[in-house]
Amino acid sequence: MSTPATTYALDQISQYEWTVDNAKRNAFNNGAMNINNGRDVILMVEGYALNYGINENLAGIQGVTNDVYRLCGAMLQTANQVLTGGTGGGIVPPSGGGGSLIYFPINIVVSSGDISGTYTITNPDWKGLTQLSPSCLLDDTPQTLNTQYTYNIVSGTFDFSLITFQPQVGTMFSTFGFKNA
């Protein structure tokens, strides 16, 4: 069972997922009600209570947590995916057509005192992009995936801990190529 704080986040996500789902269901059923009509309102109200209980450290919080978790119902899986895997698709990098390479310019800021191998860079827009070009340019120097750097596709994070050279203080311009699924 998830923690009260995580359950509150699941509640918030499930609420809007139910709002959208009910709107679509109603549209396709000539406005007919279904058993989940109003579930978004229930989640809004119960989520408010849960959040108050969390903030005030009230007794019985686990019971409220369990109840809210149950109320998320069929949206739990989606809510978990949004919570752990990033965005729900509202901002999608342009497809480029047919899975062609899409290049993203990035900037890596190296401050005085930074040392080689300690920095990462993350961008939520990169989450879920399934393929990378075989290498990237960093400060005009080709870098090879899994040799000089690694990429975490879930978090959209580049890790340059494998690079051995000492970066210069300043901003390095780079370009990475991605492919959509």
Add this chain to the structure above:
Amino acid sequence: MSFTPNFSCSQSSGLPGTILTTDISVGSDGAITKRRLFFLQADGTYLVPSGDSQNYIDWALINSSISEDLLTQDTALSVTVQWLDVSNTVLYSKTIAYGFDAFGQTFFYGLSDGQVPITSPPVTLSTDYYQNKVMFFCYLTSAAQAITYASDIYKAQICYDLDQNMINNQSFYF
């Protein structure tokens, strides 16, 4: 000096159609010569002032903020600012999802403030009134959560459209 791009957008109840965008970047880069502002809507089109043929708004570097009257209802937007050099190469870019809900918030306040008139409501209407009012508030919060948790302007816009339907048919709902 290094440059960290950043910006913020805001909206007020007095001017709900106007988006105020402010550049809050840190540092400087002498190569930057121009700045562009994009308002991407949930339907994939860009919001620009009427008559503009390009899908972005030129934002002069001399101005730290820019105000554009673009909205006619609550709208979820993916806002992008690009900083470019003299060759129109994008040096820096930042995108943030926003839910602009001043129309709905102002209408909701109007319901509480008695600005939306109800003449001798029957008991049944009073019952529905609060049920509908809670639904309206639920849609507003759902939209905000779609932005907060997932930057999902598509689902947020669905929620805003549900609210707009209640505003358009307020004599039925309230």
